[in-house]
Amino acid sequence: xxxxxxxxxxxxxxxxxxxxxxxxxxxxxxxxxxxxxxxxxxxxxxxxxxxxxxxxxxxxxxxxxxxxxxxxxxxxxxxxxxxxxxxxxxxxxxxxxxxxxxxxxxxxxxxxxxxxxxxxxxxxxxxxxxx
Numbered sequence: 001x002x003x004x005x006x007x008x009x010x011x012x013x014x015x016x017x018x019x020x021x022x023x024x025x026x027x028x029x030x031x032x033x034x035x036x037x038x039x040x041x042x043x044x045x046x047x048x049x050x051x052x053x054x055x056x057x058x059x060x061x062x063x064x065x066x067x068x069x070x071x072x073x074x075x076x077x078x079x080x081x082x083x084x085x086x087x088x089x090x091x092x093x094x095x096x097x098x099x100x101x102x103x104x105x106x107x108x109x110x111x112x113x114x115x116x117x118x119x120x121x122x123x124x125x126x127x128x129x130x131x
Contacts, residue, residue: 001110002030003129005039005072006101007046008116012131014047014063019115019131026113030071038073038108040081042100075104088125094118102126 003026013023030037047067052060075081077100084103089096098118105112105126112119115131122128 001035001038001073001108002026003037003111003113004101004105004108005037005043006098006112006114006116006119007043007050009113009131010039010043010047010067010072011050012115014051014066022129022131023113027071036071036073037113038075038104040075040077040100040104042077042085042097044074046097081107088122092121094121 005023009019009023011017012019013027026037044067048060048064051063055063077085081100081103084107085096085099088094088099088102092099094102095118098116101112101114102119102122102125111127111129113129113131119126119128
């Protein structure tokens with residue numbers, strides 16, 4: 001695994017926003033190496049929520065089906081991940097869902113892929129690959 005994705009990175013890819021090319025290249029590299037990147041179920045839920053709110057259920061169904069084709073493994077939020085996310089939330093003023101992405105990055109010891117400036121506060125704690 002090369003990176004943990006936060007919702008921002010996946011949405012940038014899905015909506016072809018700035019950073020799309022970087023995410024696409026990392027997906028291609030992961031697929032070529034028969035690897036996958038990881039994303040927490042909490043951050044996946046952020047993506048689903050955003051698409052559902054903006055475009056409705058039919059489009060959300062399409063997006064979810066498309067995500068299943070990507071080299072992304074969704075990681076359930078277990079006690080270890082929740083505990084690590086809570087530690088980040090207690091120390092930093094960042095969104096709770098973002099704490100889960102940071103926690104997975106720390107636990108897996110791989111960079112977090114994001115364009116969300118909230119993570120600048122965590123650069124001494126985790127490696128960040130910026131879009």
